[in-house]
Amino acid sequence: MRKIFSPTLLFLSPWLITLILFWLFPLIYSLYLSFTDYTILNPHPNFIGLKNYLNLFSDPDFLTALKNTSLFVVGTIPFTTLIALFLALIVNQKIPLKGFFRAGFFLPSITSMVVIALIFTNLYAKDGYLTFLCHLLGIPTPEKGFLFSTSTALPSIMLMDVWVSFGYYLILYVAALQAIPNELYEAAEISGASFWQKFRYVTLPYLRPMTLLIVLINTIRSFQIFIEIFVMTKGGPLNSTLTVVYSVYENGLVRFQMGYASAMAYVLFFIIMIFSLLQMKIFGLGKGVEE
Amino acid sequence: MKRKFGTILAILLLFVGCSRTESDKTVLQFWQFWTDPQVKPTVLELIQKFEAENPEIKVVVTDLTWTNGHEKIVVAFASNSAPDVLELGSDWVPEFSSQNVLLDLSPAVDSIKNRFRMWEPGIFDGKNFAFPWMLDTRVLFYNKDLMKKAGLDPNRPPQTWSELLNYAKKINQPHQQIYGFGANAAERHRLYKKFLPFLWGNGAKILSEDNSTCLINSKEAIEALNFYIELTKFGLLDTQRRLDEAFMQGKIGLVISGGWLLKEIQKNNLPLNFGVVLIPKPDRNRGTPASFAGGEFLVINQKTKHAKDALKLVRFLTRLDNCLELCKTIGTPSPSDTSAIYDPYYQNDPYLRVFQQQLKYSFSPPATPKWVYIEEKIERAIEEAMYGRKTPAQALNDAKVEIDKFLKSQ
Amino acid sequence: MKKISKIALLIFLILVLLGTLFPLIWMFYSSLLSHTVSLASLAEIFKQNLTFRNYAEVFSQIPFGKFLFNSVFVAVLVTLGNLFFCSLVGYAFARKRFPFKKSLFISVVLVLMIPVHILIIPLFILIKFLGWYDTYLALIVPWLVSPLGIFLMRQYIEVLPKDLEEAARIDGAGEFKILFRVVLPLCKPALAVVAIQVFLANWNLFLFPFILTSSENMRTVPVALALFQGYQTIDWPHLFAASGLATLPVLILFLFFQRQIVAGLTTGALKQ
Numbered sequence: 001m002r003k004i005f006s007p008t009l010l011f012l013s014p015w016l017i018t019l020i021l022f023w024l025f026p027l028i029y030s031l032y033l034s035f036t037d038y039t040i041l042n043p044h045p046n047f048i049g050l051k052n053y054l055n056l057f058s059d060p061d062f063l064t065a066l067k068n069t070s071l072f073v074v075g076t077i078p079f080t081t082l083i084a085l086f087l088a089l090i091v092n093q094k095i096p097l098k099g100f101f102r103a104g105f106f107l108p109s110i111t112s113m114v115v116i117a118l119i120f121t122n123l124y125a126k127d128g129y130l131t132f133l134c135h136l137l138g139i140p141t142p143e144k145g146f147l148f149s150t151s152t153a154l155p156s157i158m159l160m161d162v163w164v165s166f167g168y169y170l171i172l173y174v175a176a177l178q179a180i181p182n183e184l185y186e187a188a189e190i191s192g193a194s195f196w197q198k199f200r201y202v203t204l205p206y207l208r209p210m211t212l213l214i215v216l217i218n219t220i221r222s223f224q225i226f227i228e229i230f231v232m233t234k235g236g237p238l239n240s241t242l243t244v245v246y247s248v249y250e251n252g253l254v255r256f257q258m259g260y261a262s263a264m265a266y267v268l269f270f271i272i273m274i275f276s277l278l279q280m281k282i283f284g285l286g287k288g289v290e291e
Numbered sequence: 292m293k294r295k296f297g298t299i300l301a302i303l304l305l306f307v308g309c310s311r312t313e314s315d316k317t318v319l320q321f322w323q324f325w326t327d328p329q330v331k332p333t334v335l336e337l338i339q340k341f342e343a344e345n346p347e348i349k350v351v352v353t354d355l356t357w358t359n360g361h362e363k364i365v366v367a368f369a370s371n372s373a374p375d376v377l378e379l380g381s382d383w384v385p386e387f388s389s390q391n392v393l394l395d396l397s398p399a400v401d402s403i404k405n406r407f408r409m410w411e412p413g414i415f416d417g418k419n420f421a422f423p424w425m426l427d428t429r430v431l432f433y434n435k436d437l438m439k440k441a442g443l444d445p446n447r448p449p450q451t452w453s454e455l456l457n458y459a460k461k462i463n464q465p466h467q468q469i470y471g472f473g474a475n476a477a478e479r480h481r482l483y484k485k486f487l488p489f490l491w492g493n494g495a496k497i498l499s500e501d502n503s504t505c506l507i508n509s510k511e512a513i514e515a516l517n518f519y520i521e522l523t524k525f526g527l528l529d530t531q532r533r534l535d536e537a538f539m540q541g542k543i544g545l546v547i548s549g550g551w552l553l554k555e556i557q558k559n560n561l562p563l564n565f566g567v568v569l570i571p572k573p574d575r576n577r578g579t580p581a582s583f584a585g586g587e588f589l590v591i592n593q594k595t596k597h598a599k600d601a602l603k604l605v606r607f608l609t610r611l612d613n614c615l616e617l618c619k620t621i622g623t624p625s626p627s628d629t630s631a632i633y634d635p636y637y638q639n640d641p642y643l644r645v646f647q648q649q650l651k652y653s654f655s656p657p658a659t660p661k662w663v664y665i666e667e668k669i670e671r672a673i674e675e676a677m678y679g680r681k682t683p684a685q686a687l688n689d690a691k692v693e694i695d696k697f698l699k700s701q
Numbered sequence: 702m703k704k705i706s707k708i709a710l711l712i713f714l715i716l717v718l719l720g721t722l723f724p725l726i727w728m729f730y731s732s733l734l735s736h737t738v739s740l741a742s743l744a745e746i747f748k749q750n751l752t753f754r755n756y757a758e759v760f761s762q763i764p765f766g767k768f769l770f771n772s773v774f775v776a777v778l779v780t781l782g783n784l785f786f787c788s789l790v791g792y793a794f795a796r797k798r799f800p801f802k803k804s805l806f807i808s809v810v811l812v813l814m815i816p817v818h819i820l821i822i823p824l825f826i827l828i829k830f831l832g833w834y835d836t837y838l839a840l841i842v843p844w845l846v847s848p849l850g851i852f853l854m855r856q857y858i859e860v861l862p863k864d865l866e867e868a869a870r871i872d873g874a875g876e877f878k879i880l881f882r883v884v885l886p887l888c889k890p891a892l893a894v895v896a897i898q899v900f901l902a903n904w905n906l907f908l909f910p911f912i913l914t915s916s917e918n919m920r921t922v923p924v925a926l927a928l929f930q931g932y933q934t935i936d937w938p939h940l941f942a943a944s945g946l947a948t949l950p951v952l953i954l955f956l957f958f959q960r961q962i963v964a965g966l967t968t969g970a971l972k973q
Contacts (some may be wrong), residue, residue: 007876009791015809018846026823033819035816040369040822041390087717095711099959103952104718107725110951112905112926114946118935119724126532127468127542129727144528148476150678163721171897175890190694209856218850222812236963237477238674245816252818253362255663258369265816273812326928334827353915356927359908362821366912372834518755531933553931 014017031060034262041256052263062264064239068154069268072243073222076158076165081214084166086208088173102174109168117231120160121147147233150240157228157241169214176210177203212283216276244268302668316349317587317597319383319441319604320374322364322644324655325621326354331621340437341607350599368392370591375595376604379421381586381655382480382662384412386555388420389660394591396422399602401691408650412658413588422605423627425618428582428653429456429549430490430645431571435564437462437469437544448568450517450580452489455571459525462544474519475545477674481531483656483666485547486673489582493656497665498657505694508687512636514573516683520676528677530610540564540689549585550623553642556623567645569652584653586627625650662695668694732756732941755942762918763942772922773950774839776903782845783899784840785890790846791854792880796866806855810849821912828913840921841915844903848893857891858884893961897954904951922947 010066035051038045058061061175091101108116123129126145144147145155184202226245229235235242235250244264252261313611323332328487331354338350353374355363361383368387379387387393397418404410404419413421435445441461449455459471475485495511498504525535527543535552537543539561546552547570554698556563570581589608591601607613615634616627623646625631632650638642656662672686681689733751741774759765794806812911824843825834833839861884869879885892916922926947929940 007799008793009798010801011789011797011876011880014804014846015851017807018843019808019812021821021894022824022827022843025827026820027812029823030819032814040365041392043388079860087714089708090376090714093707093710095707095714098741099956101714101957102959105721106955107948107952108721110901110904110955111725111948112923112944114727114907114923114926115940116724118940119728121530123724123727126527126529127537139643144476164722167721168901177892209860210726213853213856216810223814224816226816226818233480236479236674237681238671238678245818248816249818256365256390258819258822260951261899262819265819268709269811269814273811278816326930327931354917355925356911356926356930357932358927358930359911362908362914363912364821365827369822370829372825372829532935535933549933551931555934 030262031266033259034266036259037283038259038262039256040258042266045259048259052260053267055260056264056267057255061204062244062247065242065244067115068226068239068241069223069245070241071154072158072161072225073219075155075217076161076222077215080166080169080218081211082163083215084169085173085211087168088165088177089203091170091261092177102171103168105167107167108164111164111229113164114231116160116164117228120156122233125209126158144237148237150201153233153237153241157232160228161222161225165218167216170254172210172214173207180206208283215283216279219275219279220272223268299407305553305684307459317377317600318644318651319348319350319597319600320353321350321352321376322355322358322374322606323378324355324360324380325617326356330617333617337608337613337617340613341604344633345600345603348597348603350604357382372593373592375592375597375601377590377592378424378605379590381409381412381584381588384588384590385415385423385656385658385662386660387414387590388413388658392593393420394593394595394598394601396420396602397677400640407628408629408656409584409586409627412655413590413593414658414661421590422609424587424589424609425621425624426584426586426613426627426653427466427550427624428584428646428649428652429484429547430569430582430649431569432538432546432548432565432567434538434540435566436546438485440469440621441544444659445564447564448566449545449571450568451571451575452573456518456522456525458544459522468542470525470527470543471545473538473543473548474526475531475534476528476530477671477677478530479670480583480666483668484585484674485531485658486516486669487654488547488570488582489519492570497669498659502657502659503698505691505698507672507694508684508691512689513684516673516676516687519536520683550621550646553646554622563686569645569649577620580649580652582649583617584650584652584655586624664697665694668697717896727822728941729945732945734938739792755938756946759939759943759946762939763925765946767918768920768925769946769950770902771837771840771918771920772947775837776950778841779844779901779903780896782841783847783850784896786846787854787895788880788888788892790851790886792858792884794851794855796863809851812848817908821908823913824909833913835914835916835919835954837919840910840919843909844906847895847899847902849902850899853891853895853898854888857888861887864891889961891911893958897958900954902952904947933965 033045035046035047035049037048037051050288062196087105087208091098091105124146125131131141144151146152180203185198188198188202224245229241229243229246230249233241233247246269248261248265248268251264252258316321321338323334325331337350338352342348342350354518355378364373364377364379364383368390373392395418396413400419400422405421409423409426410419410421413419413423433447433448438445438448438458440456443458443461449458453696455472462469463471473484487497490507490512493511493515495509495515496506498507525543527537529537531548534546535544535548538546538548538552539556541563553567555693556565570582572578572580589605591598592606595601606618609627611626611628611631614628615631615636618624618626618631619636623643625637625647631637631649637647659665668690672681672690675681675686676683680686732755733753734749735738735752735754741780758823786930794802795819828834828839828843831838845862852955855939865883865887866879869883874882905923907927910921911924922943929936929943
């Protein structure tokens with residue numbers, strides 16, 4: 001027993017050290033702050049119990065932020081995942097210039113998010129390209145512009161997010177597709193399987209772990225979107241693009257209500273955790289591919 | 292062996308000697324926002340000049356970005372590692388002044404207060420916590436060619452609200468992508484700066500004298516909001532940056548903007564036939580051509596170990612000659628020194644003369660520490676009116692109720 | 702594949718690619734302009750003179766070379782560190798049994814879910830306390846073991862068949878040898894993904910480097926990009942030029958690792 005224990009501890013030590021040294025103190029401290037009325041510049045916070053948490057649920061701004069964030073998560077992840085999968089399958093076929101396409105699709109996801117947000121602010125402008133394109137195709141455009149109309153502001157940002165991130169997940173899918181042994185496909189061919197049957201019985205099972213991973217990372221990331229909002233709309237117009245993390249930022253660093261902001265952050269954390277655990281259960285964490 | 296020892300000792304003493312001279316110097320940490328490659332060299336030059344005049348002081352300059360500098364400052368104060376001297380924008384001065392983290396400058400400035408202007412944002416509890424450094428304001432920019440095209444006299448820019456509205460209507464040709472008035476869309480922390488001039492110009496106030504009651508639903512205020520909403524119908528609704536860019540492209544006839552726009556136009560030698568004028572007042576015999584005053588302030592960390600030296604740096608940077616040098620490099624701001632207006636730099640330039648004149652009628656929001664909340668509520672009210680969710684009267688009434696409630700709970 | 706469907710597929714891909722790259726092409730084009738006015742209207746686009754001057758100015762106006770070096774230096778060290786450490790930890794989670802295994806693994810994933818803004822003040826205090834403020838240490842050490850990296854390695858290693866490891870263990874090989882000589886060579890795609898993921902995340906990291914450093918010497922590229930945004934104006938051409946330059950290192954890294962990901966598994970380990 002002891003022989004197995006020692007090297008294991010050594011192997012785990014990098015994470016244990018990082019966790020204890022860098023994350024434990026900030027986590028516990030900020031959790032403690034969520035139960036106080038800490039206002040950053042005031043060095044003597046008072047303990048106020050669950051008051052912050054209770055106030056959250058009667059705060060219309062927080063509820064709006066929660067609604068917007070949920071819309072964002074549910075509205076982007078399916079698209080990003082499906083587009084990434086679809087294009088990964090195509091790019092994986094026997095076509096020339098595969099590497100070129102892969103790199104091209106990947107390019108948006110490695111560009112600075114701030115710069116991309118700025119680019120899209122221009123593209124979405126009233127005299128920008130998207131408006132021009134819509135007029136060309138006869139699609140009506142919102143009177144105040146895409147980012148200033150309460151009905152189109154959030155969807156515009158969601159579209160941008162799908163555009164930016166699908167390339168990254170495409171690469172992950174490509175990696176997963178590579179792992180599928182060719183013999184299985186050959187065997188399926190021999191037994192006369194159609195394209196769809198091959199996809200369903202050979203490809204899909206192998207993609208399940210990667211799909212879980214992709215959806216999981218994307219969920220955790222999407223629940224926390226901040227930069228796009230910060231650069232493009234700052235939560236407006238009329239709070240239609242207010243997300244929880246942006247609200248945490250505003251409450252904590254602009255209004256100095258760090259205690260309240262910490263409580264909000266932990267509520268979000270709790271929600272992400274539940275969501276993720278659910279996903280892991282549905283997709284089956286760690287189940288092998290053989291099944 | 293002895294000789295070696297002696298040499299080593301000598302070298303060590305030399306080091307100690309050198310380091311002692313170095314450590315005799317006071318080191319001041321100075322955080323500032325001017326990182327533009329055209330401006331920063333001037334800042335560094337001034338610092339060098341200061342160090343030459345004060346050989347026992349060394350200044351270490353740290354750059355802050357406009358977009359995220361606020362976070363860095365907050366984190367620094369929160370963790371007790373704020374710099375000795377710090378530049379703060381007028382928006383942020385009240386909130387820091389009230390939190391007992393800045394040094395009370397009153398004893399040092401009481402005797403010279405009259406030589407400088409715009410102390411208001413830094414006053415809390417009757418004490419001065421911030422030294423005004425550079426001031427700026429917003430004026431009305433107008434495109435002479437577009438005015439001519441609309442049949443208006445380019446040398447007679449609008450001076451009253453009705454003229455402004457009239458001109459905007461005439462110039463506005465949206466299908467040709469020509470817009471009358473450039474209005475700010477729902478842009479946080481900017482929108483209120485475009486509305487408040489009209490509010491103040493009409494004689495309305497945001498808070499009562501003692502900052503205890505909200506007066507934003509007064510008749511004058513509602514009139515102002517009604518007017519602003521009306522204006523937005525005859526022009527382009529967008530962010531400040533895009534409005535500036537559209538003006539530079541010759542697409543907007545009238546826009547309220549600041550010194551930075553003037554600088555951009557001149558820097559790029561744009562073939563733009565334009566002028567600047569005071570912001571129109573409600574009527575020929577009523578109200579004032581009010582505008583929004585902004586500026587940069589210098590503050591000192593209350594916990595600084597070198598208060599005297601920090602003060603020296605602040606006085607140096609705000610000295611007329613030094614400040615003027617920096618202002619000239621930046622373009623349009625004015626030193627807080629009241630005699631700056633007489634400098635030929637401002638008197639000889641027709642555009643800058645207007646800015647100086649406008650400064651006389653420029654106001655800053657009430658210096659209450661909770662301004663951030665009030666600003667938010669005001670912007671929300673404007674947004675609600677702009678998007679037709681509430682009438683201007685409703686929006687402002689609701690805002691007053693909320694702000695009053697908030698002020699009482701403090 | 703039939704010739705026609707191949708061509709159709711290719712055309713489809715090219716169209717999608719163009720649509721995907723359009724904003725970036727616009728960005729690149731804007732970086733070649735000398736006008737500081739951002740051009741949203743199509744008509745103006747073709748009238749302007751193009752120049753590469755902005756790229757040179759990015760290096761001459763500010764010490765951008767230094768910022769690039771800092772970013773590369775930090776990102777490379779963090780990536781190498783992660784490849785090493787995440788393999789260790791991931792292997793332990795995948796293969797070993799120990800008390801609190803489940804909770805510890807959950808702790809890995811949970812750290813990802815905390816909005817970082819509430820952590821910056823305590824983290825700043827911690828870094829200051831350690832004396833790492835404004836040094837490479839603050840930019841590197843806290844990020845050496847990425848939760849996502851651990852997660853990825855653990856997932857990948859777990860589904861590998863254990864036969865080879867068992868064989869090596871019977872032969873008397875030590876744990877380290879088993880990990881590095883037997884297991885990791887089979888993990889090339891996972892390692893490549895971890896490398897890209899970690900490098901990318903670190904390369905674009907803004908908030909922490911901004912808060913934890915102050916001097917120009919320690920500045921990284923994302924912070925430098927933020928400096929092109931003035932108070933009311935944005936220096937578009939220089940910003941775009943700088944940001945284009947900023948994507949190059951990651952692109953190069955990606956092109957290099959792409960082959961690793963695609964190489965697939967050549968050993969017979971996964972053969973049933």
